[in-house]
Amino acid sequence: MFKHVKSRNFLHNFPPFFFLxxxxxxxxxxMNSSSGKVYMSTASSxxxxxxxxxxxxxxxxxxxxxxxxxxxxxxxxxxxxxLRTCLYEVTKCNRAATALSMLRENKNGFDIVISDVHxxxxxxxxxxxxxxxxxxxxxxxxxxxxxxxxxxxGVTHGACDYLIKPVRIxxxxxxxxxxVRKRKNEWKDFxxxxxxxxxxxxxxxxxxxxxxxxxxxxxxxxxxxxxxDEDETDERDDTSTLKKPRVVWSVELHQQFVVAxxxxxxxxxxxxKILELMNVPGLTRENVASHLQKYRLYLRRLSGVSQHPSNxxxxxMSPQDATFGPLSSLNVLDLQTLAATGQLPAQSLATLExxxxxxxxxxSGLPVPLVDQRNFFSFENPKLRFGEGQQHVNNNxxxxxxHGIPTTMEPKQLAGLHHGAxxxxxxxxxxxxxxxxxxxxxxxxMQMAQPQARGQMLNDSSLGHAPRLLSPMGQPILSNGIAxxxxxxxxxxxxxxxxxxxxFRRTLRC
Amino acid sequence: MEVVQIQRNLVxxxxxxxxxxxxxxxxxxxxxxQDESNPDFVAEVVSLFFDDSQKLLNELTIxxxxxxxxxxxxxxxxxxxxxxxxxxxxxxxxxxxxxFRNFCEVQNIEGCLTCLQQVKLEYYLAKNKFxxxxxxxxxxxASGGSIPMIEMGF
Numbered sequence: 001m002f003k004h005v006k007s008r009n010f011l012h013n014f015p016p017f018f019f020l021x022x023x024x025x026x027x028x029x030x031m032n033s034s035s036g037k038v039y040m041s042t043a044s045s046x047x048x049x050x051x052x053x054x055x056x057x058x059x060x061x062x063x064x065x066x067x068x069x070x071x072x073x074x075x076x077x078x079x080x081x082x083l084r085t086c087l088y089e090v091t092k093c094n095r096a097a098t099a100l101s102m103l104r105e106n107k108n109g110f111d112i113v114i115s116d117v118h119x120x121x122x123x124x125x126x127x128x129x130x131x132x133x134x135x136x137x138x139x140x141x142x143x144x145x146x147x148x149x150x151x152x153x154g155v156t157h158g159a160c161d162y163l164i165k166p167v168r169i170x171x172x173x174x175x176x177x178x179x180v181r182k183r184k185n186e187w188k189d190f191x192x193x194x195x196x197x198x199x200x201x202x203x204x205x206x207x208x209x210x211x212x213x214x215x216x217x218x219x220x221x222x223x224x225x226x227x228x229d230e231d232e233t234d235e236r237d238d239t240s241t242l243k244k245p246r247v248v249w250s251v252e253l254h255q256q257f258v259v260a261x262x263x264x265x266x267x268x269x270x271x272x273k274i275l276e277l278m279n280v281p282g283l284t285r286e287n288v289a290s291h292l293q294k295y296r297l298y299l300r301r302l303s304g305v306s307q308h309p310s311n312x313x314x315x316x317m318s319p320q321d322a323t324f325g326p327l328s329s330l331n332v333l334d335l336q337t338l339a340a341t342g343q344l345p346a347q348s349l350a351t352l353e354x355x356x357x358x359x360x361x362x363x364s365g366l367p368v369p370l371v372d373q374r375n376f377f378s379f380e381n382p383k384l385r386f387g388e389g390q391q392h393v394n395n396n397x398x399x400x401x402x403h404g405i406p407t408t409m410e411p412k413q414l415a416g417l418h419h420g421a422x423x424x425x426x427x428x429x430x431x432x433x434x435x436x437x438x439x440x441x442x443x444x445x446m447q448m449a450q451p452q453a454r455g456q457m458l459n460d461s462s463l464g465h466a467p468r469l470l471s472p473m474g475q476p477i478l479s480n481g482i483a484x485x486x487x488x489x490x491x492x493x494x495x496x497x498x499x500x501x502x503x504f505r506r507t508l509r510c
Numbered sequence: 511m512e513v514v515q516i517q518r519n520l521v522x523x524x525x526x527x528x529x530x531x532x533x534x535x536x537x538x539x540x541x542x543x544q545d546e547s548n549p550d551f552v553a554e555v556v557s558l559f560f561d562d563s564q565k566l567l568n569e570l571t572i573x574x575x576x577x578x579x580x581x582x583x584x585x586x587x588x589x590x591x592x593x594x595x596x597x598x599x600x601x602x603x604x605x606x607x608x609x610f611r612n613f614c615e616v617q618n619i620e621g622c623l624t625c626l627q628q629v630k631l632e633y634y635l636a637k638n639k640f641x642x643x644x645x646x647x648x649x650x651x652a653s654g655g656s657i658p659m660i661e662m663g664f
Contacts, residue, residue: 072590166536
């Protein structure tokens, strides 16, 4: 069965959002047969390893494909050497942006990512979120910083581990466990939802969609059968040879997901319904379920951030008063609209209440002194020119919070967006990079819209250091669909309908 | 001088560096990574460290010289220096960085300047020590000997 999957390149023939993940078994078999691995004889590497064993499963985790990202060349060199000593296949990278594009180009080319926290071009946590959302790879964070706060950030952002520098080789030897664990969990999700009939359904979908190559079906069936067969087998073998279809959440797909979730309302958004609304052939309930889980985490984190006003000041950008006027009127409308859709998260609510926001009642003329919002949000202003801003703040279903769909966004673009304010740049990156992981409670997703041509951005970073409020700067609320790559163009030229929407789960109380 | 003698000198010298706190266990990690396929690994990494940190030190000097000091930037540089020095086991440099960061946090310019001096001092001392170390190694290799692995009992 695996013969069909001759090489990783094969996978690129499939439609972007659905292809079978290449799991270890076949990779190792190929690698072993083709490359004739030489086992290192250093004491450190052979300790505890079946280095001499020819069987593919036994070779695991040798050949684990690791991407290591660190702007410090010394550390990078040492890590690379250590990882190679562990028999991993290492790719090193000194820029987060490069790492991200490498990952995007080769979605299935890596098994795990190790990244430093502090990097000049992009915060490591941003990168972490990007990866979690787009590629769903396990990510290990590392830093010389061992403060509890930072480590906690790793946890909340979904890192599977946190290493403190200086990293010892012993710490790296076991990183394969994160890959295995993730795969196992994904299989579990898959099974739990009655995979059998869905598997069949999926096959059918595949056929309908017209991209069922015999390889596809063959693999699917074989993977299912294999799964059954391997229930008894050794844990390691099991996971290493499991074939698991992995869905990649492309920008478009995520967009559809968010639309569906918004339509249903975050409370009522259950995977089944989301799946139905999305109507994407080949997508399974499990795929949606796990994505939803991440989305909720993301949202929870946003609201968690919004509850800490003390964090707000650090990167607070000096607001330009002139902008508050128009902004307020805009926000008012946004709030109304959003309120109307019944999506106001309680916690963001608290924040806004504190800021003196009134209750959007669906009527115009909200008497909200949005100026007070300054305390929480800083607005970067006309520098962010959004194309034609209008308020397409409306109830329309396509209220699409494109946060976290930055696949076409280069962090550089993000950085380029703001003229001058560093924090803005960070924010931008944070913003778009956000992998929406929602919590049921607090999707504080902000999209800003400007009635005028100037756009204003809700300064993410003002909400704390890891603000994830806005994903998309100038995300248009589309009545006509969102161009995912609209997001951050320098100067926002491409954004056709810039828009600020503050999405809430419940209506605000005055 | 006989190879054996040089080897003994090397071992003694290395041990003294550990004793005096110039080096810590991380350096041993580096040494263990070196093997026949990569016989100059340690020297390469250390040399990379010194080049890179020279740049950082320059940046730090400039940053602290500004009329308005950007402490975040200073802290970021020191943090990186701390990370890389700890990765090669240059303990004294690392410790100097830790002290430096404390002053950055409280935005104490005088303190920072003093720390910068200290870090630079440690940097040069460490560089010196490493150079001596590698010179000894080269002598051994040139005389046909092999570099003894240090076994540290502590």
